[in-house]
Amino acid sequence: xxxxLKEAMEILEQTPATLxxxxxxxxxxxxxxxxxxxxxxxxxVISHLIEGEKVNWIPRLRFILQExxxxxxxxxxxxxxxxxxxxxxTEALIxxxxxxxxxxxxxxxLITTEAQLELKGLHPELGEVKVRELIxxxxxxxxxxxxxxxxxxxxxxxxxxxxxxxYLGIINR
Amino acid sequence: xxxxLKEAMEILEQTPATLxxxxxxxxxxxxxxxxxxxxxxxxxVISHLIEGEKVNWIPRLRFILQExxxxxxxxxxxxxxxxxxxxxxTEALIxxxxxxxxxxxxxxxLITTEAQLELKGLHPELGEVKVRELIxxxxxxxxxxxxxxxxxxxxxxxxxxxxxxxYLGIINR
Numbered sequence: 001x002x003x004x005l006k007e008a009m010e011i012l013e014q015t016p017a018t019l020x021x022x023x024x025x026x027x028x029x030x031x032x033x034x035x036x037x038x039x040x041x042x043x044x045v046i047s048h049l050i051e052g053e054k055v056n057w058i059p060r061l062r063f064i065l066q067e068x069x070x071x072x073x074x075x076x077x078x079x080x081x082x083x084x085x086x087x088x089x090t091e092a093l094i095x096x097x098x099x100x101x102x103x104x105x106x107x108x109x110l111i112t113t114e115a116q117l118e119l120k121g122l123h124p125e126l127g128e129v130k131v132r133e134l135i136x137x138x139x140x141x142x143x144x145x146x147x148x149x150x151x152x153x154x155x156x157x158x159x160x161x162x163x164x165x166x167y168l169g170i171i172n173r
Numbered sequence: 174x175x176x177x178l179k180e181a182m183e184i185l186e187q188t189p190a191t192l193x194x195x196x197x198x199x200x201x202x203x204x205x206x207x208x209x210x211x212x213x214x215x216x217x218v219i220s221h222l223i224e225g226e227k228v229n230w231i232p233r234l235r236f237i238l239q240e241x242x243x244x245x246x247x248x249x250x251x252x253x254x255x256x257x258x259x260x261x262x263t264e265a266l267i268x269x270x271x272x273x274x275x276x277x278x279x280x281x282x283l284i285t286t287e288a289q290l291e292l293k294g295l296h297p298e299l300g301e302v303k304v305r306e307l308i309x310x311x312x313x314x315x316x317x318x319x320x321x322x323x324x325x326x327x328x329x330x331x332x333x334x335x336x337x338x339x340y341l342g343i344i345n346r
Contacts, residue, residue, distance in 0.1 A: 003330070013198065014196075018194040021191040021194045025183060029177075129336055133336070137337040144341055151316075151320060154320070157312065161306055163302055170316060
């Protein structure tokens with residue numbers, strides 16, 4: 001088993017700065033493109049990450065620590081961030097950076113023993129899950145969404161790359 | 174057609190800082206993992222990007238400007254960087270940052286008119302390609318490899334995420 005809290009936190013720590021470097025200087029054309037109707041642009045992805053900080057990861061961790069695996073996690077709306085599209089990309093990046101920092105502080109305060117990593121909660125669809133699986137998923141979820149933004153942005157140039165299209169798997173997905 | 178030289182350069186400009194934020198602070202466990210035998214770890218991907226700066230993008234652009242589409246691009250070895258694995262990640266990130274900066278300067282000097290973007294070269298396998306397609310491909314190639322690193326790193330936690338595995342497409346690819 002590869003899990004270590006320190007290493008999982010390295011992933012969680014890098015994401016705000018990575019996203020800032022990645023999309024902070026891009027023109028509107030890059031930031032507004034999507035993969036088609038009903039899919040997210042870069043800012044919607046970052047709004048989704050902010051929402052996860054508010055309602056998903058730390059709240060679920062607290063729920064496991066308080067309730068164990070008798071009661072399932074309360075439900076949340078995975079698309080609620082789409083109702084809150086008034087911020088600019090700059091504001092979204094700052095908001096994400098701040099709430100992530102606060103949540104990493106929360107994580108350090110909540111988890112103080114190795115034994116806590118083995119505690120179990122009840123996911124409404126997936127059944128029994130462990131604290132270390134929740135934290136691992138939080139980290140991989142970040143990577144999923146950085147991955148998504150690279151793909152969304154790359155697809156804008158699907159036609160622009162001309163004959164090279166066939167070498168570039170990312171725009172054919 | 175979405176192409177603009179300015180916007181393509183925004184993508185090319187962000188990549189060194191994005192990679193530095195992303196992998197610059199990660200432990201060896203993250204940096205040495207691959208997707209299995211014969212696949213690349215994060216540093217091999219960055220070495221590949223450095224190699225592209227040396228032998229691919231700007232050299233091909235110069236070739237088009239000098240030779241047009243009568244002679245095909247000279248061949249290069251896409252795996253040559255795998256023979257040069259002595260540098261640390263920190264050194265690789267610095268080397269990439271420097272050579273990319275130099276190549277963006279070269280690009281600005283070489284392309285001074287919109288008409289040059291329509292000039293044609295001869296790709297040995299793909300046939301006729303345009304300067305603007307070469308530059309677009311250079312940008313999308315960056316995104317492809319940021320995408321690849323997120324996937325390589327995420328897969329290290331394939332088992333660690335437990336039952337969440339089914340929600341995380343990135344680790345199942």
